[in-house]
């Protein structure tokens with residue numbers, strides 16, 4: 408008995424996820440931006456779809472809801488903050504509520520910053536976090552709606568999870584993120600080592616995700632605003648951490664823009 412997690416590539420660089428409790432057969436999709444990718448996978452496995460979990464309102468995370476609901480009758484769960492901008496939702500979620508896949512429970516974490524309503528799903532028993540566009544490998548989501556201080560707080564919340572937590576991000580931005588990370592943290596040996604591995608994987612067109620919190624704590628500049636080396640590079644040796652975060656995010660936006 409286990410919670411199976413399947414990672415499905417979609418669009419140019421998205422990952423959609425299918426979760427399945429092998430005992431009960433209950434199956435859920437996370438952020439199904441493209442219904443056809445999900446439907447093809449389900450058909451190949453002859454699995455139904457019972458639930459859809461949404462992290463935020465962006466179209467590459469929600470675009471498949473209508474078609475999937477029509478074809479599978481799955482129940483849709485989404486952040487309450489986005490009530491006015493996500494349709495066909497059955498259950499609105501807030502911090503502290505839970506969702507289930509069979510006997511597996513996930514806590515809803517409210518993590519604003521990329522958008523103001525962004526939530527993530529944390530399966531404590533599996534130490535698995537579905538982080539949408541909040542945290543990426545060696546990066547974080549762009550601040551489309553929230554402030555740097557909000558995103559900083561959201562990342563701090565993720566930092567309180569167990570270090571071995573696996574992080575299932577929604578985009579394969581790892582290589583570009585790593586190149587930026589090196590620009591602010593050039594002497595970080597963990598980062599240099601990780602980039603070798605990431606470059607190798609991407610040359611073979613293999614995913615670099617999921618990542619885990621421990622690795623991010625060592626190599627992700629957005630989780631390392633305390634680092635004396637990073638502070639020195641960005642010229643903010645004595646500033647509070649949220650200010651260092653804001654400066655790193657600004658530099659990333661100026662030089663290494665993610666599409667979404």
Ligand SMILES: [Zn+2]
Pocket residue numbers: 463465521540667
């Ligand atoms: Zn997004």
